[in-house]
Amino acid sequence: MPRCSSCCIERGDVLVTLTAIISYIVNGILMGGLYGLTSAAWSFQCGALKFANFAYGACIMFTMYLTYWPIAMWGWPLPLTIVFVLAFNVVLGWVMRKTVLRPNNRNTQILCTMGLQLIIINLANFFFTSYPRDFGLLEKRFYFTENISIGLTQLFCFVLSGAILIGFQLFLNKTWTGRAIRAVVQNRDVASLMGVKSERILDLAFSISYIMIAIAGIMLMTMFTVDPNFGTTWQSYAFIICISAGIGNLYGAFLSGLIIGVVSSLIKGIVGPFYHDPILYAMFVIILLLRPYGIFNKAENVARTI
Amino acid sequence: MRSVKWTKRNSIYLAVLLALAAFLIYLPIGGSRRNINIGILVFIYIALGQSWNLLSGMSGLFSIAHALFYGIGAYGMSLMLARAGSNPLVGLLVGIGANLLVALIVGMVGSKLSGLYFTMALIGIHSIFYTLAGQLTITGGWLGISLPREWQLTRKELYIIALAIAVFMTVLFQVIRSSRIGTMFVALKENPQLAASLGSDIRKWRILAVLISATMASVVGSFYAIYMMAHNAEVFNGTVSLRIMMVCMVGGVGHIFGPWVGSALIIMDEYIRGAMPTEFASLSVVIYALVLIVMALLRPQGIMGSKIFQPKEVDVRAIENLDAREKTE
Structure with a gap:
């Protein structure tokens, strides 16, 4: 999926092979930043807030269309579009929390959000x-050597996703609202006793997680071509990344996103894009069998509660 | 001992059953080709619904991509017939064998940790098969695979086989439900901790549930391959999974006649799609999904879960009091 990496491996030429592999790795890391951001948002929704949101990929896809359509079709300025997309996503998150994610039963949540996904698509x-x-x-591409180059948009998106994730973690750790969210996640009853309106805090937290989706969607639109089924692939990648990192672990999700980015870039470059998805999913199933609580989680009990 | 009384409700049930049987026998004789096809489709979804009902309604493992087992069954049959040139029985067995293998992996993952991981494992494995079936040369890619004509059956024979499969799956569901296995499944769904503390091996029973359900779906998939004579990777499509879930959700999850009632939706969908212009085809899925959401939010127990279909609750204490009063008098 990265735009560059047109360099192909020629047999017998060690230097070219080496530079090609370095190029795959560099581009994989840059892609991995975006994977990390999208899956961190899902990890927060599903792991921390316990909302199994299967309409997540469709929401990213819809955000991309909402970024594209006003700018390209109606000629809106960029800042206005960003404000519109952010507002739309926050409202969408709030409405979803009030309707389809209202029951606490996880199976009902999966069913309803899956229905919603089909409706959106x-x-x-x-x-x-x-x-x-x-x-x-x-x-614009920045060339290190003849074969190794990085796109400036890619670099910008990578830095931005890292910054957003750190900012979000700071928000959870430092502000009163963030601490209230964590308190509600850990123990709802005690948090209510301490004067936190737990339902409203959950609404708020879910809407905030939709801001991350909005930003991810806007960034994806600058790099990719969007079609109605675009989101399903990204949703599956988000599942893979979250599970391999351990659900609910935000930094782990980002790191795991980098790993998956590099691995998928290498698979595409060396084996070919044909078998990209099967190999990735097979790795995912093996991780599920061997370390179901995640690579970056130590305590086994983390996963058992979900 | 209290003898079973013949109530008014029982006679209503009998009348409905007789009318249904008469209609099902009339359809292949007097029905048009289109109606027979819809009938076969309905039986397919009833049988698949029973398979889903066993896994998700009875044992509580939420299968979101049930088309996986169905598709593997279909490919087992079509690959054996078209590429290896063997007979349908071998195809059926190969489909079941492949399904058992996949179901074992899914069950191993799903029973190690609870619910969400089962769903994830299913989605992952489903994606592997969906992608591979659409790309490999042996499956014919997206063009699909067509079966040799010597195995083609007439509509009436297909109809009878489909009816037999649907009835057999329903009977099988009831047999399992009333046996010790079914009791174990329900216990694991309702209260896993209690069941484990009473000495039942959760992992073993959960894997068994996946195995049985996968076998049931595999048989239906193999029948579908024979029925269509040609199919492509769309047998793995998410719409199939969605329809299976819809049939059960509308009819009643975990209820034996749930899929029979819910299959009315399939009939409705077929007629609506026949009448609608093609550019609105995507809107029919929207309607499906809306019905799904509304049913899941407002009536999670489905139509057959309504009060009028439940057997009357008998209060044990009332009977004891009655007995005590009879003794004193």
Whole structure:
């Protein structure tokens, strides 16, 4: 999926092979930042808040369309579009929390959000048509050597996703609202006794996690071509990354995102994009069998509660 | 001992059952080709619904990608017939064998940790098979695979086989439900901690539930391959899983006649899609999903879970009091 990496491996030339592999790794790390951000948002929703949100990929896809459509079709300025997308996503998160994620039963949540996902995908299919859309931005590339280069947009998105994740963790640790969210997540009853309105805090936390989705969607739109089924792939990657990192572990999700980014880039480069998904999912199943509580989690009890 | 009384409700049940049987016998004789096809489709979804009902309704493991087992069954049959040139029995057995292997992996993952991980494992393995089936040369890629014509059956024969499969799955569901295995499944769904403390091996029973359910879905998948004579990777499609869940959710999760009642939705969908212009085809899925959400939020017990279909609650204390009063008098 990264735009560059047009360099292909030629047999017998060690130097070219080496530079190609370095190039795959560098691009994989940059992609991994985006994987990390998207899956950290899901990890927060599913691990911390216990909302199994399966409409998550569809929401990213819809955000991308909402970024594309006003700018390309109606000629809105960029800041106005960003404000619109953020507001829409916060409202969407709040409405979802009030309707489909209202019951605490996880199976009902999975069913309802899956239904919602189908509704969003098919509505996008109906209104935006399945024709793939793209800003067609020409990316400026920064060349280290002839074969190793990084895109400036990619670099910017990587730095931004890291900054957002650190900012979000600071928000959870330092502010009163963030501490209230953590208190509600750990023990709802005691938090209520201490004067925290637990239901409202959960609404708020879910809406905030949708801000992350909005930002991820805007960043993805600058790099990728969007079509109605775009989100499902990213949702599956988010599952893989979260489970391999351990659900609820935000930094772990980011690190794991980097790993998966590098691995998927290497698979695409060396084995070919044909077997990319099967190999990735097979690795995921093996991780589930061997370390189901995650690579970066030590306590086995973390996973058992979900 | 209190003898079972013949109540008014029982006679209503009998009348409905007789009417249904008469209609099902009339359909292949007097029905049009289109209606017979819809009938076969309905039986397929009833049988799949029973399979889902066993796994998710009875044992509480939430299967979100049930099309996995169905698709593997279909490919087992079609690959054996078209590529290896063997007979349908071998195809059926190969499909079941492959399914047992996959179900073992899914069960191992799903029983190690609770609910969400089962769903995740299922999604992961489902994606592997979906992608591979659409890309490998042996499966014919997205063009699909077509079966040799010598195994083609007539509509009436297919209808009878489908009916037999649906009835067999329903009977199997009831047999398992009333046996010791079924009791174990329900116990694991309702209270796993208590069941484990009473000495039942949770992992063993959960894996068994996945194995049985996968076998049931595999048989239906193999039948589908024979029925269509050609299919591609769309047998793994998420819409199939969604329909299976819908049939059970609307009819009643865990209820033996849930899929029979819920399959009315399949009939409705077929007729609506036949009448609607093609550019609105994506909107029919929207309607499906809306029905799913509304049912899951407002009536999680389904139609068959309504009060009128439940047997009358007999209060044990009332009977004891009655007996005590009879003795004193």
